[in-house]
Amino acid sequence: MRISYRIIQNSKKIDPLLPFMLPQCRTIQHANQELIWLKNHFQNSKSKLLKAVLQRYNGKPLQYILETQPFGDDLTIKCKLNVLIPRWETDDICNYINTKILKNYARTDKKVKIIDLCSGSGCVSLALKEKNPTFEIVGVDISDDCIQLATENKILNHLQDVQYIQGNVLRPSSSLMNVLTSEKDAKRVDMIVSNPPYVLHSTLPQLNVSVKKYEPSLALFGNLQFYENFVNVWSNHCDSFFYELGEEEQYLCVQNNLDSNVWSVFKWMDGNDKLRGVYGYRKNSNISKMFNI
Amino acid sequence: MFKEIKFIFKRLIHTNLVLDTKVKANKMPPRLKWDPKLEFEIEEKFLYGGSGAGGQAINRTASKVQLKHIPTGIVVVNQFSRSQKDNRKKAREILMEKIESIRNSDGNGNGMGMSDRALAVYTLKKQRKENRERGAAKKYKKHDSERSEINKKKLEEERMMILKMTGKN
Numbered sequence: 001m002r003i004s005y006r007i008i009q010n011s012k013k014i015d016p017l018l019p020f021m022l023p024q025c026r027t028i029q030h031a032n033q034e035l036i037w038l039k040n041h042f043q044n045s046k047s048k049l050l051k052a053v054l055q056r057y058n059g060k061p062l063q064y065i066l067e068t069q070p071f072g073d074d075l076t077i078k079c080k081l082n083v084l085i086p087r088w089e090t091d092d093i094c095n096y097i098n099t100k101i102l103k104n105y106a107r108t109d110k111k112v113k114i115i116d117l118c119s120g121s122g123c124v125s126l127a128l129k130e131k132n133p134t135f136e137i138v139g140v141d142i143s144d145d146c147i148q149l150a151t152e153n154k155i156l157n158h159l160q161d162v163q164y165i166q167g168n169v170l171r172p173s174s175s176l177m178n179v180l181t182s183e184k185d186a187k188r189v190d191m192i193v194s195n196p197p198y199v200l201h202s203t204l205p206q207l208n209v210s211v212k213k214y215e216p217s218l219a220l221f222g223n224l225q226f227y228e229n230f231v232n233v234w235s236n237h238c239d240s241f242f243y244e245l246g247e248e249e250q251y252l253c254v255q256n257n258l259d260s261n262v263w264s265v266f267k268w269m270d271g272n273d274k275l276r277g278v279y280g281y282r283k284n285s286n287i288s289k290m291f292n293i
Numbered sequence: 294m295f296k297e298i299k300f301i302f303k304r305l306i307h308t309n310l311v312l313d314t315k316v317k318a319n320k321m322p323p324r325l326k327w328d329p330k331l332e333f334e335i336e337e338k339f340l341y342g343g344s345g346a347g348g349q350a351i352n353r354t355a356s357k358v359q360l361k362h363i364p365t366g367i368v369v370v371n372q373f374s375r376s377q378k379d380n381r382k383k384a385r386e387i388l389m390e391k392i393e394s395i396r397n398s399d400g401n402g403n404g405m406g407m408s409d410r411a412l413a414v415y416t417l418k419k420q421r422k423e424n425r426e427r428g429a430a431k432k433y434k435k436h437d438s439e440r441s442e443i444n445k446k447k448l449e450e451e452r453m454m455i456l457k458m459t460g461k462n
Contacts (some may be wrong), residue, residue, distance in 0.1 A: 033355060055433055062354045070376030088341060088356055091377070092322060199350050220349055246348045271339050274347055293458055 017050075020057040024210060034062060041066050059209035061085055072127035073202055075157050079121065082145040084219035086123040088242060089270045090195055093277055094127035096268070097242055098192065101134055105190075111136060115180055117169050117194040117234070118226075120144075120219060122150030122162070124193055129159050138180060140163045142219065153240070163290045169196075170229050181237050192238040196226035198246040224253050231257040240281035240288070242268075251278050297303045316417045322409040325393060330334040335388070340370075341379070358384045367391050 011018035011028050021031035034056070042049040052065050063069045063079040068129070071077045072085050072094055105112065112135045114126040119139030119184050129137050139162065141147055150164045167176040181187045199220045204212065211220070227250050230243065235258060245251060254261050255265045268277030281288045305352035340357040341347075357372040358380045369391065371384035405412050455461075 030355060035373065057340070061352050063352070065426075070378070073378060085348065085352055087349060087351075088339075088353060170396075198350070199346070199348070203346060203350060207350055210354070211350065222294075244348070246346065246350070270340060270347070272347060276348060 013022050018051045024056060024059060030293065037062070039194075059213055061210045064214060066283055070141075071132060072130055075123070075126055075130060075153075077121050077123050077126070078102050078149060078153050078156060080145070080149055080177045081214070082143065082216050083149050084120045084215055089276050090124060091127075092270055093195075093242065093244060093267055093268070094124055097126065101240075101287075102128070102135075102292050105287060111152045113138070113189045114191045115140065115189050115191060115238070117192060118196045118219075119150055120146050120195065121162060122146075122164065125150075125162055126153060126157060126159055129162050130157070137162050138149045140167050140169060140176070140180070140275075142166070142168050145218075149262060159224070170225060172233065177237075187237060188239065188285075189230050189238050192241045193242045193282040194230075194242070196225070197222035198226070198244065198250060200247065223247075224250060228252065228257070235263075238278070239285035240278060240291070242279040245275070248275060251275060254280075264291075298389045314416075316420065318417060321356075321413050321417075324410055325389045325408055326385065327389055331389075331392075334363055335379075336363060336418065356380060360384050360387060360388050362392065365395060 002024070006021050007028060007180075008022065011022060011031065014028070014032065018028070018031055018035060021035055021202040023183075024091050025031035025034055035053075038049060038052050040054070042052060046197045055065055056062065063064075063085045067079055068076045069079050069086055071091055075178060077086055079264065083246060101188060103192060113131070114125075114128060114135055114137045116122075116128075116137060119125055119141045122139055125137045129135065139150055141150070141164070147164045147166050154160075154162050154164075165176065165179060167173065181189060197218065199207075200223055201221045202219075227243065227245070230241065231254060234242070255278070258265060262282055262284075263280050263281055265278060265280035266273055268279055270276035281291050310365060323420060338359040339360075340359055342355055354375065356375070356377045357370060358377065360369045360371075361367070362369075367388060369384050369388045371380050373383060374380050375414050390408055394406050396413070397403050397408060397412075398406040402462060403412055407415065
């Protein structure tokens with residue numbers, strides 16, 4: 001939709017740079033907010049600020065310009081091209097897992113292992129590690145850039161013992177499987193957390209320029225393959241799971257295909273009351289008691 | 294009768310309360326602290342606005358926090374920072390200030406409709422402004438006296454010159 005001429009004129013009076021922020025922000029208030037953040041970041045050089053404003057005008061995501069995104073309780077996640085920017089829904093999911101499920105589980109003295117599939121920038125694994133320093137957490141991703149950035153983020157936030165492995169989640173090699181599930185009696189990890197690509201390819205025309213043009217399509221587009229893959233492969237190796245999703249269809253795929261005698265599966269709604277996740281547990285496992293509280 | 298009218302006028306003109314107490318910058322009342330008991334009286338909401346798919350399909354840069362204090366009905370919205378944690382903290386500070394201002398109005402507390410801290414900051418600013426003005430007045434007084442002396446000298450010189458030329462005063 002076009003921005004009305006009056007809004008452009010009004011914004012010009014406040015700051016001559018403000019009209020350039022409008023195409024992405026839409027409202028003067030939001031544009032002003034973003035301009036303040038940019039000004040604070042590029043305090044010293046005006047030429048860099050102008051360049052940044054022009055980049056924003058062309059649709060580059062703010063997080064790629066500022067290179068960071070706050071996440072979790074006290075984390076700063078670095079953002080680079082070719083790696084998906086962490087979303088607030090994911091932040092909420094991490095908060096939910098930490099406060100509702102893992103809070104009491106941390107007290108048990110046995111060693112807890114969590115796998116983060118499609119780790120991306122490492123935001124989920126780091127947010128879990130931040131609250132539960134004793135847990136063993138492993139992240140898996142297919143992209144080399146993601147593994148590199150996730151390790152950088154780990155060092156930036158002064159966290160240790162988070163391991164990132166490069167590997168294909170859809171077709172895991174036997175060596176990867178051995179690394180992930182060793183040191184366990186039943187060869188099962190306590191939890192699998194994942195934020196797989198779930199945006200439907202048919203919605204591509206409606207997407208915003210900043211997502212369409214700048215963010216990696218590998219981390220965005222997918223439908224059922226990751227959920228089918230979970231049912232067929234990964235569900236045999238875990239006691240509980242939490243997957244982010246976007247469509248009803250994806251939830252049904254998990255719920256219908258898992259054995260209802262062994263598994264309990266639930267929906268998770270986000271702050272805007274939209275279906276955003278699916279979680280579940282094995283009924284006879286240790287971690288199942290944590291879900292009932 | 295006349296005296297009474299004068300008295301009323303005087304009262305009307307001085308509507309601003311005169312603050313007798315002086316505030317020192319190193320002896321300020323403490324900042325307001327968020328009372329953990331109030332956590333049960335508020336409703337916290339995170340506004341992300343807008344319809345549409347959400348999730349990975351939309352990249353939002355701002356996170357808005359809305360606090361509602363149920364007993365008084367005060368609503369506070371804050372989105373000054375990109376980090377939700379900072380926003381929540383700041384919103385709580387603003388809400389605390391508003392609650393405190395209600396406690397201090399209508400003859401209760403300090404009666405100024407402000408928390409002690411905010412009142413101290415306000416008076417400190419006022420004091421500094423007054424001091425600055427006083428200083429400026431002093432400075433100009435000095436300048437003016439110097440200037441008038443110079444003018445006097447000039448006049449004296451002119452008078453003397455005229456006296457020399459004409460022999461008359």
